[in-house]
Amino acid sequence: MMSILDLAIEEARKHNAEKIQRISLEVGAKSGVVIDALEFAFETVTRNSMADGAQLTIHFIPYRGECISCGHQFDCTEFLVCDKCGNFGKIISGQELRIESIEVD
Ligand SMILES: [Zn+2]
Structure with missing residues (x-):
C-alpha cells in the first residue's frame, strides 16, 4: 500500500x-x-515530502466479470459466475491498483 504512493x-x-x-x-x-x-x-507518507499537502483522488473501479460462455458482462460479488447463464466468467476489472495521473509544479 505504501509502495504505490512511493511510486507516485x-x-x-x-x-x-x-x-x-x-x-x-x-x-x-x-x-x-x-x-x-x-x-x-x-x-503519513507525504508529510515533509514533495507531495506534502497534495490532493489524493481515488477512482474506484468496480469488480466486473465477463462470461466465457455467453459474453455477458456482470457485476461480481464473491463468485465469478454469470448472472445470465450461470457459467464461469473471467475478471475484466476490479484488480487495478495504479497511478492514473500526477499533477506537478
Ligand atoms: Zn453467461
Whole structure:
C-alpha cells in the first residue's frame, strides 16, 4: 500500500517536479486496498515530502466479470459466475491498483 504512493513520488521526481499537487489513483474493488487506510497512509507518507499537502483522488473501479460462455458482462460479488447463464466468467476489472495521473509544479 505504501509502495504505490512511493511510486507516485518517484515518478514525479523523474519529471524534475518540485511539488506534487495531486495524485490520482485507480483502485479496484478487488485490489485488496482499503481506501480509508490508503488515505491515512497518504498523509503519513507525504508529510515533509514533495507531495506534502497534495490532493489524493481515488477512482474506484468496480469488480466486473465477463462470461466465457455467453459474453455477458456482470457485476461480481464473491463468485465469478454469470448472472445470465450461470457459467464461469473471467475478471475484466476490479484488480487495478495504479497511478492514473500526477499533477506537478
Ligand atoms: Zn453467461
